[in-house]
Amino acid sequence: MEQIRAYFNNFLPLTDNEWNDFAPCFQKEELKKKDFLIRQGESCDFIAFIAEGIFRFYYVQEGEEKVTAFFFPGDFVTNYRSFLTGKPSEHYIESLKPSVIYKIKKTDLNLLYEKHKNMERLGRFIAENLYLTVAKRLDSFLHSTPESRYQELLDRNSKLLQEVPQYMLASYLGIQPETLSRIRARK
DSSP states (O other), X not given: OHHHHHHHHHHSXXXXXXXXXXXXXXXXXXXXXXXXXXXXXXXXXXXXXXEEOOEEEEXXXXXXXXXXXXXXXXXXXXXXXXXXXXXXXXXXXXXXXXXEEEEEEHHXXXXXXXXXXXXXXXXXXXXXXXXXXXXXXXXXXXXXXXXXXXXXXXXXXXXXXXXSOHHHHHHHHTSOHHHHHHHHHHO
């Protein structure tokens, strides 16, 4: 739990009183490799902090999996669009290895927002950072080469990235596995 508090303190330090109201709202869950945090068609009513593990965020188009994001320890994972709108998710979130997460439900979060002004500010900061992450990903597809996108991913978490299958990395980068092999050979 201290890992979560440290994360939040990067945005906005929480008082002991705020943290004492916040911490009990998190529910610890352990997932096995290939467990789904959410499936396409389900509504997402939570945000989860990853203590251990790796997750992929993907959708299926014409029978082919399209990976749009990876999440590592220290990240929050959710389908934020479904979380905000209550509509069913168009994506899957799957664990790629045994994982430990801490989930907080939207209803609990909203109660905390009402009780603590700082919590509302914290939620805004986190939402802004989620937006910046998505914008950066979009920009990388518009302006960067697959090799640059691969390097950005390596810079983010090269050790854990070794545990992600090559076909998933290639899908994330928008390239074929053979192209990824050539990029890796040049590194």
